[in-house]
Each structure stands twice: as structure tokens, then as C-alpha cells.
Amino acid sequence: xxxxxxxxxxxxxxxxxxxxxxxxxxxxxxxxxxxxxxxxxxxxxxxxxxxxxxxxxxxxxxxxxxxxxxxxxxxxxxxxxxxxxxxxxxxxxxxxxxxxxxxxxxxxxxxxxxx
Amino acid sequence: xxxxxxxxxxxxxxxxxxxxxxxxxxxxxxxxxxxxxxxxxxxxxxxxxxxxxxxxxxxxxxxxxxxxxxxxxxxxxxxxxxxxxxxxxxxxxxxxxxxxxxxxxxxxxx
Numbered sequence: 001x002x003x004x005x006x007x008x009x010x011x012x013x014x015x016x017x018x019x020x021x022x023x024x025x026x027x028x029x030x031x032x033x034x035x036x037x038x039x040x041x042x043x044x045x046x047x048x049x050x051x052x053x054x055x056x057x058x059x060x061x062x063x064x065x066x067x068x069x070x071x072x073x074x075x076x077x078x079x080x081x082x083x084x085x086x087x088x089x090x091x092x093x094x095x096x097x098x099x100x101x102x103x104x105x106x107x108x109x110x111x112x113x114x115x
Numbered sequence: 116x117x118x119x120x121x122x123x124x125x126x127x128x129x130x131x132x133x134x135x136x137x138x139x140x141x142x143x144x145x146x147x148x149x150x151x152x153x154x155x156x157x158x159x160x161x162x163x164x165x166x167x168x169x170x171x172x173x174x175x176x177x178x179x180x181x182x183x184x185x186x187x188x189x190x191x192x193x194x195x196x197x198x199x200x201x202x203x204x205x206x207x208x209x210x211x212x213x214x215x216x217x218x219x220x221x222x223x224x225x
Contacts, residue, residue: 031210042119042202042215043159056211091158095210102147102210106158 002026004107006092012113013082020078021110025094032075033104034067035091043091049075082114116141119205121216129224132193136219138203139185146208148179150188153200153218162188162201193223 005024013019025032030051035043046065048056051072064082069075079086089111093104121138128134140148148165163170165177165186176189186205190197203216 033213035215040123040217042217045212045214048211050210058212102206102213103149103161103164104213105161108158 004092004094004105006090006107006110008110009108010111010113012115015084015114016081018078018080019082019112020076021090021092021112022074022076023092023094023107024074025092026096026105028096029094029105030072030097031095031102031104032069033093033095034075034077035093037089037091037109038087046077079112082112084114087112087114118142118214119203119216121203121219123217123219125220125222127222127224128193130193130195132223133189133191134193134221135190136188136201136203136221137185138187138216139183140203140205140214141184142205142207143181143184144207145184145205147206147210148177148186149204149206150175150177150186151202151204151215153202155200159202159215190221193221195223195225198222 007022032049034046037043047067049069064080067077089109091109092107095104119140150162151159152162153159165179169178174191178187200218200220202218206213
């Protein structure tokens with residue numbers, strides 16, 4: 001399977017704990033995006049990487065959220081001091097440098113539940 | 116005002132019907148437009164990009180109206196397997212940030 005992969009698929013954590021999610025994009029896709037989706041809503045943009053550079057970050061993203069893509073391949077999203085409001089599906093998507101219209105391909109997501 | 120707005124539906128249509136969804140966007144500088152399909156508890160999957168001249172892929176037709184800032188999706192001869200949520204997506208053209216609508220729910224009834 002050469003699609004976008006995410007790990008873990010599900011995470012249950014207690015409020016106040018830190019969590020980290022991983023995304024492996026499609027091979028050679030240089031653009032990588034993180035989104036958050038809650039029930040009944042469309043995906044909400046969190047942040048964007050082009051290669052290893054984080055070029056865009058949503059104003060809605062609190063200081064408790066941080067993302068990295070150290071070698072321009074996989075990416076991690078960390079949430080510190082989780083809150084119940086962080087419960088959501090976290091989606092990763094990637095896009096090719098060859099795509100002039102920036103079609104994105106999504107991974108299966110990590111479903112986070114904060115208790 | 117939201118960057119992208121869609122009628123959430125639900126749309127319940129019989130098999131074989133034609134159904135159309137509209138989506139409006141607020142940024143007139145937007146350059147790239149897409150329709151994604153999302154099944155329950157699954158990730159969004161690209162259905163089609165929307166080009167200025169309009170484009171068709173089998174039973175699906177997408178149109179862009181820049182003057183009125185809306186895009187549309189037409190599904191002809193609906194199948195049961197078309198039941199899903201359809202997401203409208205807009206990008207300003209840099210590839211940096213994408214705005215999703217809340218999605219329109221479609222159920223095709225036998």
C-alpha cells in the first residue's frame with residue numbers, strides 16, 4: 001500500500017497527558033498537511049509543510065500543538081496537556097510537487113478521545 | 116463569514132435520480148477547487164478537481180462560477196454507492212491552506 005499512513009489509528013488518553021501522532025505521506029510527496037475534524041464538520045486546517053519547512057499554521061492552533069517534519073518525509077503532531085475539546089479525528093494529507101492544482105490525498109486518520 | 120459554505124442537507128434521493136450540490140466561497144482570489152467524498156468514519160477521498168471550463172467524469176459534472184463565487188456538483192443516475200458526504204474544498208492558489216465546507220450528506224434510497 002503506497003498511500004498515506006497514520007499511526008496510531010485510535011488513541012484514548014486522560015486529560016492533561018501529552019500525545020504524539022505520526023504521518024507517513026505518499027513517497028516523494030513534498031507537501032504535507034494536518035487537519036482536525038469533529039463530528040458533522042469538514043476538516044479544519046491545522047498546519048502545512050513543504051519539505052521540512054512549516055510554511056503555514058492556523059491561527060486556531062494553540063501553543064499546546066506542535067508539528068515537525070524533520071527530514072521532509074514523515075511528520076509528527078504533538079498535543080501537550082490534552083483537553084476534552086481536543087477529542088477529534090486528526091487527518092494527514094499529502095500532495096505532490098508535480099500537481100499544479102494541489103490535489104491532496106488523505107490518510108485514514110487518528111481518532112483521539114480525551115477522557 | 117465562513118470561507119466555504121455548503122448546504123448540509125441531508126439529501127435523500129431515489130436510485131436513478133439526478134442531484135445537485137452547490138457550494139459558495141468568500142475569497143475571490145481562490146484558484147483551486149475540489150469535490151471530495153467522505154464515507155462515514157473514513158477519510159476524505161478526492162472525487163474531482165473543478166476547472167474553470169467545467170469538467171465531467173462519468174456521471175459526475177463539476178462547474179465553477181467565478182462571478183458568483185460558487186461551485187457545483189451534479190450527480191446523474193444516482194447509485195446506492197453514491198451515499199456519502201460530499202465536501203467542497205477551496206484553495207487560494209498557493210497550495211498552502213485549504214478550506215473545507217461542512218459537507219453535504221447524500222443518501223440514495225432503493
